[in-house]
Amino acid sequence: MDRKTFLKNSSLALGLTLPYPILSWGNNNMDDIKQQLAKLNPDSESYWAYISSLFDKQTKFINLENGYFSPQPMSTLAYHTSKETEINKKISWFMRKEQEQEIENARLNLAAFLGQSPEEVAITRNTTESLNTVISGYPWKKGDEVIIGNQDYGSMVAAFQQQVKRSGIVVKIAQLPLQPKNDEEVIDAYMSLVNAKTKVIHLTHLINLTGHIIPAEKIIDLAHQKQIEVMVDAAHSVAHVSMGNLVHKADYFAASLHKWLCCPIGVGVLKVKLTHIEKIFPLMADSDWPINNIRKFEHQGTRPINSLQTIPVAIQFHQAIGDVNKEQRLKSLKANWYFKLDPNSSKLQLNTPFDENRSGAIANFGIKGMEPDALADLLFERYSIYTVAINHPHVKGVRITPHLYNSIKEIDALSNAIKELSA
Ligand SMILES: Cc1ncc(COP(=O)(O)O)c(C=O)c1O
Secondary structure, three states: OOHHHHHHHOHHHHOOOOOOOOOOOOOOOHHHHHHHHHOOOOOOHHHHHHHHHOOOOOOOOEEOEOOOOOOOOHHHHHHHHHHHHHHHHHOHHHHHHHHHHHHHHHHHHHHHHHOOOHHHEEEEOOHHHHHHHHHHHOOOOOOOEEEEEOOOOHHHHHHHHHHHHHHOOEEEEEOOOOOOOOHHHHHHHHHOOOOOOEEEEEEEOEOOOOOEEOOHHHHHHHHHHOOOEEEEEOOOOOOOOOOOOHHHHOOEEEEEOOOOOOOOOOOEEEEEOHHHHOOOOOOOOOOOOOOOOHHHHHOOOOOOHHHHHOHHHHHHHHHHHOHHHHHHHHHHHHHOOHHHOOOOOOOEEEOOOOOHHHEOOOEEEEEOOOOHHHHHHHHHHHHOEEOEEEEEOOEEEEEEEOOOOOOHHHHHHHHHHHHHHOO
16 A cells, blocks of 8 residues: 555544554553652652652763753653564564554654644654755745854754855854843844845754753744744754744744653654645655655655654653643753852853743853863763763853753752852
């Protein structure tokens, strides 16, 4: 059966009622987890100690570098592994007879989680692939202008620079403040660069270097008034911070699900507004789908479908904790060290907005006169705290990214280290 006939006969035609089932459960113990959580109070440390116990952690050092990707909780990992074992037995039977339905099931669950139509949601490998698809597949004309941010992720900047060479577009760079006084300061950084040639604005919703969350929805509203399309890099936003109507409003929205959703490595999402799908060329040529079908962006060849099958299970784990509880916990881990620093210190460089509404778990600090790499090395060698040095033209410091499994005790260890190092 080809893909189109399959879809006509099965999940897409039938599957538009919620909730979408996980097609086969394997050994997931989500019911046990939910029962335990129901007995605990999310305002208590015992709730979070229980969550922490669901992760298989190394104990050699304190890991405060969870921005690269998240660990899967043991239940999700067990499910992921069980699906790999199953595929390894079924081999090409699975690929020919079952994978389509599994992918569609993952899409339906993911689209419902993001509050979008499944016809606008493609499952990719990561944010890099999602945004490269859009940036390299966009029908640019010579002289089209694009506005990006001075703290955008390097791969996206490179993708636009490639289009400067290939298509003759012009890239303008918004200068974002590290400590904005208000939304307008950030909005103006972008909107003051708009002119009649501006085709696209590219926004990083949550800047990976500093954790800064920008007022992306407001910028999208203003851009749309001028018929400018907006691409959103939300690599760090999904399952981390509240996004309001961001996914819906963005013309193009990309995220990595192996970050805060705790999916296996190599699962990402690309949302493209239905009306835009036709004009974007896929990264890998496709002849299976009509050019206005979102599935044309998923032409990756043979890939680990067990990672996609795990998406609904990762969503269930996230939802067992709840968006609000998770965001509050992550923010409080940050607040317990970052907002305790002296904003007027002559020794410290505070690179994250000192405003609780403008960041999530991530924050970045530096010590004046100390190179970022030297600071990260000291934190590791002297205090066994693993972080990552950020040595960027606009941001110099170390990025601290706690996760659900980190304890307040570990955060206190960081606070003490900073106190000693900046004394
Ligand atoms: C803001 C931002 N965009 C894009 C990416 C790329 O993510 P991935 O490597 O999952 O494609 C990252 C990775 O950390 C990021 O922080």
